[in-house]
Amino acid sequence: MVLAATGVPKFARGVRLRHDEARGQWVLLAPERVLHPDPVAVEILKRVDGERDIAAIVDDLASAFAVDRARIETDVDAFLGGLSEKGLVEVAS
Template sequence: MTAETASTRLPATGVPRLARGVRLRHDEARGQWVLLAPERVLQPDPVAVEILKRVDGERSIDAIIDDLIAAFSVERGRVAADVDAFLAGLAEKGMVEVGP
């Protein structure tokens, strides 16, 4: 999937939230973050964790991108492509929902 495809599917003004039953949790025993969903456990990498921490059902995709740019001083195009592709992948799996 390309970032262009993801951008088309997930509007920049859309507000992502974790789907019902999906939770981001820090596993103290393993010392890492996990994304828990019914019958699934994903171990997101550090970049994915930073994105997921901002998926709160209130911030738009654009706001998440702006926050990541401010926090990590990275180029907008790359961040936007990564966020779009990541969230689109989770949306395909039913782990993220994007509303108006």
């Protein structure tokens, strides 16, 4: 699924990113599911706030990590697209 750069992602109802202090790791909580995102996924998820569009998220990641913007854009699109297909993230036009 290819998402528009102007799309604004937000967590679906009942989904949230939380730091599990007991385990010392980030978890993505969803109804009847707990996902353990890797460090790259966590950096993307921290920027999903329902206000920033995908282009702004990509720009912020490119700036923070000095990685090729095109590569980040591909990764963010694939990651958020997968979460959208699973109903964990909604992307508004």
